[in-house]
Amino acid sequence: MTVVDSLPGVATRPGPPGGAFGPVAGAVAPGTAPTAPRKPRRISPGGQVVSSFITILSVTLLGFSLYVGFGSRLHHARAQFEAYADFRQELATATAPVGQFQPADPDHPNAPPTLLKPGAAVAVLTIPELHLKEVVFEGTAGAVLENGPGHLRDTPLPGQAGTSEIMGRATLYGGPFARIGTLAQGDTFTVTTGQGVQRYTVLGVRDAGDDLPPPPAPGAGRLVLVTATGNPFVPSGVVRVDADQTSPVQPSPPRPLGEAQLPRSELPMATDPSAWVALVLFGQALVIATGLVSWARVRWGPWQTWLVGVPVLSFFGLAVADEAVRLLPNLM
Numbered sequence: 001m002t003v004v005d006s007l008p009g010v011a012t013r014p015g016p017p018g019g020a021f022g023p024v025a026g027a028v029a030p031g032t033a034p035t036a037p038r039k040p041r042r043i044s045p046g047g048q049v050v051s052s053f054i055t056i057l058s059v060t061l062l063g064f065s066l067y068v069g070f071g072s073r074l075h076h077a078r079a080q081f082e083a084y085a086d087f088r089q090e091l092a093t094a095t096a097p098v099g100q101f102q103p104a105d106p107d108h109p110n111a112p113p114t115l116l117k118p119g120a121a122v123a124v125l126t127i128p129e130l131h132l133k134e135v136v137f138e139g140t141a142g143a144v145l146e147n148g149p150g151h152l153r154d155t156p157l158p159g160q161a162g163t164s165e166i167m168g169r170a171t172l173y174g175g176p177f178a179r180i181g182t183l184a185q186g187d188t189f190t191v192t193t194g195q196g197v198q199r200y201t202v203l204g205v206r207d208a209g210d211d212l213p214p215p216p217a218p219g220a221g222r223l224v225l226v227t228a229t230g231n232p233f234v235p236s237g238v239v240r241v242d243a244d245q246t247s248p249v250q251p252s253p254p255r256p257l258g259e260a261q262l263p264r265s266e267l268p269m270a271t272d273p274s275a276w277v278a279l280v281l282f283g284q285a286l287v288i289a290t291g292l293v294s295w296a297r298v299r300w301g302p303w304q305t306w307l308v309g310v311p312v313l314s315f316f317g318l319a320v321a322d323e324a325v326r327l328l329p330n331l332m
Contacts, residue, residue, distance in 0.1 A: 056290045056313065067321040068172060072146070076174035079147035083135040087121040096194030097122050097138070098157060099253030115257060119144050122151050123158055125166065127180075127189040134176050136191070140167045140266040142275075142330040146322075149176055153266065154259045156221075158191040159198035159245065160252040163222045167268060170228040170235065171332055172325060177227035181205055181239045189243070191223065195250040198223075200243035208237045221245030226268055228331035235332050238268050268331060275326035282323060286316040 090096040095103050097120060101113040116122070118139030126133045136158075140150040149168035156162040168177030187202040200223050203213050207229065216222040223243045230236030265272040293309035 050294075056293060067318065068325065071318070071321070072173045072325065075146060076148065076176070080135055080174075083121045083137070083147065084124070087124065087135055090121070091192070091194065094194070098194040098250075100153065100255050100257050101253065116153075118153070119147065122193065123166075124192040125149060125189070126192070127183070127187075129183060129187050129189070130179050132176060132179075134168070136166055140268075140330060141263070141270075142265065142272045142326040142328070145169050145330050146173045146325070148174075150266075152262075153257055154255070154262045156252050156255065157193055157195075158200075158223050159193050159195050159221060159247070159250040161219050161221055161249050162252070163216065163224060165224045165226060167226045167331060169331060171232040172328070175232075177225065177331075180225050180227055180241050181229065183241050188246075193250075197247070198245060198250070199247040201246050203242040203244055205239060205241050207239055213242050216244065219249060221249050226331065228269065228329060233332070235269065235329055238331065265330070269329040271329060272326040275323045279320065279323040279327070282316055282319040286313070286320055289313055289316055 087096065097103055097116050100116055102116055104113075105111060116138050118137075118141060120138045121135050122138050123136040124133065125136050134148045136149045136151055137144050137147055138151055138153060140152050144150045145167065149166050151157065152165040152167060155165045158164045158166070168180075169175055170178045183202050183205060185202055185204050189200055189202075191198045191200065198221070206212075222245060225241040225243070227239060228235035228237070229239040264270055265274070289309070289312050293305055293313060296309065297305040
């Protein structure tokens with residue numbers, strides 16, 4: 001018979017043949033207090049709100065970068081799709097604008113004429129060498145150029161006598177004029193207006209400081225395409241493409257709006273200071289909505305909060321991004 005000695009405070013177990021014994025695994029050694037399991041650290045409700053607030057604002061800033069790079073391109077594509085369909089109908093019904101005034105309303109023939117609203121479609125620019133086909137809008141402020149190239153309002157429409165000017169963005173909102181600097185002398189393109197198809201031949205490309213081409217002959221037409229040059233996100237100047245009209249010159253209606261009445265926001269590389277008001281209001285709304293969503297996430301739960309909060313935050317975030325872009329140069 002084998003005798004097993006027990007030591008005080010040490011649990012024993014039967015060992016293998018030969019009389020070897022050892023302490024049971026997990027047993028507490030003599031004089032050692034048991035260790036309590038460590039509880040996970042919990043973040044206070046206030047800390048959760050602050051953490052959610054910072055996370056949402058960080059995602060919003062990332063969303064602004066994505067909007068500038070990709071979302072603005074979608075904005076431009078949609079605006080062009082809708083404007084092209086509407087302008088085709090105006091051309092078919094002979095109601096497309098041909099000057100600075102709104103086309104006459106057949107239901108109110110005696111109504112006084114009113115100036116054409118900025119953003120109204122006035123032409124379709126087609127440049128085969130660049131595979132470019134863009135609806136041109138009236139006005140050259142940043143808000144108008146988000147939709148596509150814009151016609152400088154104090155110049156005649158393409159096809160009419162004098163020098164017409166069309167501006168377009170080089171980077172944001174699809175950058176429709178990004179490659180006009182690659183046009184060469186002799187290249188041809190067309191501009192379709194309410195007065196028909198106008199044809200042009202490129203004279204050359206000039207940067208700031210280059211010599212001006214000879215002025216057009218009296219009664220002749222010329223078109224200048226304008227965009228930004230330099231770093232895509234830090235433009236340093238303006239590039240212009242001069243083209244002479246080779247199709248018959250069209251009649252020119254009176255133009256009461258001159259250079260003196262033109263807002264500075266419509267000049268090349270100008271910004272739109274009026275965007276500050278909307279930017280501040282939408283920015284405040286975004287901050288308030290972010291705070292409410294952060295609080296609701298703690299009190300209400302994450303899934304319910306995101307279901308309601310994501311559309312609200314997306315709306316205000318896009319509004320802030322759209323207004324902020326208007327503070328950048330209009331040709332960027």
